[in-house]
Amino acid sequence: MVLHTLSAAPSGAAFNDCLKVLQAGDTLVLFGDGVYAALEGTAACDKLRATQAELFVLESDARLAGIAKTAANISWLDMDGLVALTERFPRQLAWY
Amino acid sequence: MIYSLLILSPSVSGHGSRLGAEFARSAIARGHSIRRVFFLDAATTASSCNSIFAQDELNPAQAWEALHEEHAVELVICISSALKYGMLDDTEADRHGRPCASVNPAFTVSGLGQLVDACANSDRLMTFGG
Numbered sequence: 616m617v618l619h620t621l622s623a624a625p626s627g628a629a630f631n632d633c634l635k636v637l638q639a640g641d642t643l644v645l646f647g648d649g650v651y652a653a654l655e656g657t658a659a660c661d662k663l664r665a666t667q668a669e670l671f672v673l674e675s676d677a678r679l680a681g682i683a684k685t686a687a688n689i690s691w692l693d694m695d696g697l698v699a700l701t702e703r704f705p706r707q708l709a710w711y
Numbered sequence: 712m713i714y715s716l717l718i719l720s721p722s723v724s725g726h727g728s729r730l731g732a733e734f735a736r737s738a739i740a741r742g743h744s745i746r747r748v749f750f751l752d753a754a755t756t757a758s759s760c761n762s763i764f765a766q767d768e769l770n771p772a773q774a775w776e777a778l779h780e781e782h783a784v785e786l787v788i789c790i791s792s793a794l795k796y797g798m799l800d801d802t803e804a805d806r807h808g809r810p811c812a813s814v815n816p817a818f819t820v821s822g823l824g825q826l827v828d829a830c831a832n833s834d835r836l837m838t839f840g841g
Binding site: 620622623629646647648649673676694695697698699701702705707709711 | 712714719720725726727730733734736737738740741743834835836837838839840841
């Protein structure tokens with residue numbers, strides 16, 4: 616079980632690299648430019664959901680990007696929630 | 712838990728420096744301690760004492776300085792990166808014949824060994840890039 620964090624936009628190589636290793640049982644947090652992968656109806660969002668990983672998006676960054684509503688199966692998270700996730704996961708993989 | 716952070720983004724662009732500082736503040740608020748924050752590559756520019764931000768712009772460097780002042784968070788910039796980006800403390804400015812230092816005194820200039828030490832002596836290492 617790994618905590619992944621993605622701060623790169625879905626158009627970047629980091630997104631595809633992350634997708635290759637993300638699997639069920641893992642958790643992914645989207646922040647920075649990574650929040651665009653939380654947009655419903657996008658190919659990036661569909662690909663993330665297909666991994667069956669647990670998906671979160673940092674609410675403050677998403678709202679800054681104009682995303683008022685996340686796609687189904689992607690949950691809001693605040694910074695306190697991110698810290699709580701790191702308490703659960705000994706390892707983080709940072710994609711950027 | 713004991714946390715250390717590795718910051719890879721410059722303070723003037725990207726998200727890593729801002730997010731790292733926000734994470735550190737939240738971790739402290741949840742009762743954790745920050746052993747060290749290590750700044751590598753362009754992230755070392757967060758230590759500049761010469762950067763001027765517009766009043767309505769977020770300045771991650773100020774957030775780091777506040778963490779240092781309020782919670783004694785150790786801020787270490789990688790020396791080889793720092794020299795390339797012109798981030799010199801008094802010792803390095805003197806050693807290289809430069810007229811003045813450019814590093815905010817809240818930051819310490821040191822080597823990669825400090826990152827290794829932070830990894831070895833922390834429960835968690837969080838990396839913020841991009």
